[in-house]
Amino acid sequence: MTGLLAPGPGRDLSLAGRAPGLVIARLVFLRAARSGAAWGLVFGLFIILQTLGYTSAYKTPASRAGLERAYGNNAGLNALLGQARDIGTIAGWASWRFVGILGVLGALWGLLTSTRLLRGEEDAGRYDLLLAGQTTRRRAAAQAVAGLGAGLLALFIVTAAGTIVAGLPASAGFTIGQCLYFSVTLVASAAVFLAIGALASQLASTRRAAAAVTGAIFAIAFALRMAADSDQHLHWLVWLSPLGWVEESRPLTSPDPAALLPVLLLAAIVIAMTLRLAGSRDLGAAAIRGRDVSRPHLTLLGSAAGLAVRLMRPAAIVWLLTTAGFALLLGSIAQSSAADVTGSREIQQAISRLGGHGSVAAAYLGLTFLTLSSLIALAAAGQVGAIRAEEASGHLENLLVRPVSRTSWLAGRLALSAVLLITAGVAAGLAAWAGAAGQHSGLRLGSLAAAGLNTVPPGLFLLGLGALMLGAWPRRASAAVYGYLAWSFLTEFAGGIIHTSHWLLDTSVFFQLVPAPATSPDWQSAAILTGLGLFGSVLGAILLARRDEHAA
Amino acid sequence: MSVPAIRAEGLSKRYGSAAALTGLDLEVAEGEILGCLGPNGAGKTTTIRLLLGLARPTAGRAEIFGLDCQRQAVEAHRRLSFVPGEASLWPSLTGAETLHLLGRVQGRVDAAYRGELIDRFALDPSKKVRAYSKGNRQKVLLIAALSARPDLLVLDEPTSGLDPLMEQAFRRSVQEAREAGQTVFLSSHILSEVEALCDRVAILRQGRLVEIGTLAEMRHLSALSVDVTFGGAPPDLAGVPGVTRAVTDGPHVHLEVHGSVGPLLQALAGTGVRELISREPSLEELFLAHYGPGGAAPELTATRAGAGAGR
Numbered sequence: 001m002t003g004l005l006a007p008g009p010g011r012d013l014s015l016a017g018r019a020p021g022l023v024i025a026r027l028v029f030l031r032a033a034r035s036g037a038a039w040g041l042v043f044g045l046f047i048i049l050q051t052l053g054y055t056s057a058y059k060t061p062a063s064r065a066g067l068e069r070a071y072g073n074n075a076g077l078n079a080l081l082g083q084a085r086d087i088g089t090i091a092g093w094a095s096w097r098f099v100g101i102l103g104v105l106g107a108l109w110g111l112l113t114s115t116r117l118l119r120g121e122e123d124a125g126r127y128d129l130l131l132a133g134q135t136t137r138r139r140a141a142a143q144a145v146a147g148l149g150a151g152l153l154a155l156f157i158v159t160a161a162g163t164i165v166a167g168l169p170a171s172a173g174f175t176i177g178q179c180l181y182f183s184v185t186l187v188a189s190a191a192v193f194l195a196i197g198a199l200a201s202q203l204a205s206t207r208r209a210a211a212a213v214t215g216a217i218f219a220i221a222f223a224l225r226m227a228a229d230s231d232q233h234l235h236w237l238v239w240l241s242p243l244g245w246v247e248e249s250r251p252l253t254s255p256d257p258a259a260l261l262p263v264l265l266l267a268a269i270v271i272a273m274t275l276r277l278a279g280s281r282d283l284g285a286a287a288i289r290g291r292d293v294s295r296p297h298l299t300l301l302g303s304a305a306g307l308a309v310r311l312m313r314p315a316a317i318v319w320l321l322t323t324a325g326f327a328l329l330l331g332s333i334a335q336s337s338a339a340d341v342t343g344s345r346e347i348q349q350a351i352s353r354l355g356g357h358g359s360v361a362a363a364y365l366g367l368t369f370l371t372l373s374s375l376i377a378l379a380a381a382g383q384v385g386a387i388r389a390e391e392a393s394g395h396l397e398n399l400l401v402r403p404v405s406r407t408s409w410l411a412g413r414l415a416l417s418a419v420l421l422i423t424a425g426v427a428a429g430l431a432a433w434a435g436a437a438g439q440h441s442g443l444r445l446g447s448l449a450a451a452g453l454n455t456v457p458p459g460l461f462l463l464g465l466g467a468l469m470l471g472a473w474p475r476r477a478s479a480a481v482y483g484y485l486a487w488s489f490l491t492e493f494a495g496g497i498i499h500t501s502h503w504l505l506d507t508s509v510f511f512q513l514v515p516a517p518a519t520s521p522d523w524q525s526a527a528i529l530t531g532l533g534l535f536g537s538v539l540g541a542i543l544l545a546r547r548d549e550h551a552a
Numbered sequence: 553m554s555v556p557a558i559r560a561e562g563l564s565k566r567y568g569s570a571a572a573l574t575g576l577d578l579e580v581a582e583g584e585i586l587g588c589l590g591p592n593g594a595g596k597t598t599t600i601r602l603l604l605g606l607a608r609p610t611a612g613r614a615e616i617f618g619l620d621c622q623r624q625a626v627e628a629h630r631r632l633s634f635v636p637g638e639a640s641l642w643p644s645l646t647g648a649e650t651l652h653l654l655g656r657v658q659g660r661v662d663a664a665y666r667g668e669l670i671d672r673f674a675l676d677p678s679k680k681v682r683a684y685s686k687g688n689r690q691k692v693l694l695i696a697a698l699s700a701r702p703d704l705l706v707l708d709e710p711t712s713g714l715d716p717l718m719e720q721a722f723r724r725s726v727q728e729a730r731e732a733g734q735t736v737f738l739s740s741h742i743l744s745e746v747e748a749l750c751d752r753v754a755i756l757r758q759g760r761l762v763e764i765g766t767l768a769e770m771r772h773l774s775a776l777s778v779d780v781t782f783g784g785a786p787p788d789l790a791g792v793p794g795v796t797r798a799v800t801d802g803p804h805v806h807l808e809v810h811g812s813v814g815p816l817l818q819a820l821a822g823t824g825v826r827e828l829i830s831r832e833p834s835l836e837e838l839f840l841a842h843y844g845p846g847g848a849a850p851e852l853t854a855t856r857a858g859a860g861a862g863r
Binding site: 123403548 | 659
């Protein structure tokens, strides 16, 4: 075996000629590029399917004018996705929809990736080994940032490929230059939040704290952009948010590259600060020191389930508040959205296609609650990842060598996750009601609470799928759940417009969801999804009890 | 007759085509301290994971106090505590919070003894786990395990990362466990630790149990070490019955003798012996005898120092 590692005659030991000083950049690049390419694939497919959907659904000038009348001045949608300009043209529609959705997803990718690959790796102690090599802390940080940049390039390349495939045909009619500029805009928010995540990784003492800091900055940026786009008088706020700068670049309709300059400037300043802090602090320490000594707080430390509650509590509270806040905002703009489109034949048709029969405000919430359901499903996938991380980190072993059975541990974790999802759904419904009640929309508390609950079954189904994977292929559990979530998202948001096979659409967990409160929740479908989730959980628990415990 | 603390019958574990443990038959009596030795990959940790029910055997079975390690794992765990070699704890909890949690989950804890152990191991329980060194994290798990006063302590290289002073504190704690009638299964690379603490020693090699017994029994089965210094040129002793190894260095000869020393003494008579020292093999020598090139079987070697032989 050792022969495999022995250098051949005349070969040195410095990684076969690779400069040893670039090892960190290469390691970070490999992981960031893998993740960037995967997300880029989702972005690219989304762009292709959505463009196909638009060009096939709105073929005539009349139908496109109708679309513009229906959605062009909708305050609710403007707040959610950004200002809709010229959406009667494919260029305007693509700028609005793709920048609004993919810009946000790109920002999330950026913050998760940089905090994972910088602070997460430092938390795990792997930077100690790397920094023992021929480098300094500042140079190591520079390499890591360069690796992240290369990962961003991977995201850009795959996204651009999707944009070119979708944009070059005559039906869309974009030039290659337009496609490339558009793709730069789509990944610009990812670049900003990669940089902010890198800086937060120097400031915070744990990966979780770094992600929370970056997440809070993202939430503020999103709220500013929403406020700016919901009221013309507040539009100046758009210049206070990086997401607003990206929106103002208007890549396909009236390109304004100057709007991207603040993006570049901010990223450059933040990276410079990152490198400065990385060079001046101890490895493993944070620029903002956390408290390493504290009096014991023994609440909830009496059982495995209590421990799980305690560990997930901070993230759960932040997440519940975010979900409820988002729903409150949706509720508070639902009535004005309804006023914008009252009498619109297209909107009425869209509602009837979805099986709705309620008011336009209810229809708006029915459609936007589908987005809320995606958020709850994302939280379910995050819970599966957290459960697997307990095992992979070796923390779970401390419990399983004591009188705690694997089945009861998994059942407890899944039950807690399910409670979190249900609470989020109901809280979202109640918050939307509170927002809507202030605008005298006439939407009832019971119907919005039920609509909130209606968003939960896809998350419960994903939780069951995750449990099954945890029992059968634990190391693939997270990838499988996130992969299925991405598939469902693509199928739901793109497949719905393209007239494709019903069998294919049925593979999306979101396709089983009805747009409550525009229509009454379909409790039968909800029960089936929940039952399937429960079945997956039981099967997963049985398999977990019959396999070896696996650390990473 | 009392139920043994640990019983394994034909216990085997394969990972794909690799055999990690093959046909382990083992019994550890209640109150006994058994040391488990073997190089990396010998099967020590696999044995422990099978006993704890963390891994499922490919064949055979194991019991803890008569409780099946797979089907009755929870009941078995009520009677044991485990310390792994690699302490992986929740970084956001303090030492005190971790000890409280592990004690509550275990279901029993001697709080006064826990306080005594915290002092003995010089642990600062107010620090968060993320601020602890490797040795301090190991202390948390040792204190949690010992303070539960379980019937069985399963220790997998428990002192890795501890300094020599703490190693002494650990030995004292195991002695106290012995006096309290607790059983200890100790896997360790520190041979002096095993030699000092254990009633019996089991030696694993490539997933098989190659030797088990008390140190005295193992010494009887192993070579006696004899160093002879001659007044003049030493005679050739390689052919003397019982001599399995002879290394000559000037007037000094190092011999290893299996069985009776009578033939050697007869051969030495009238050869001008100036000094003769004999001693039983240390545990380190016993261990190396099992893991030297060529395996456990002793071979007759007669070499001269400096000629590249020796062990």
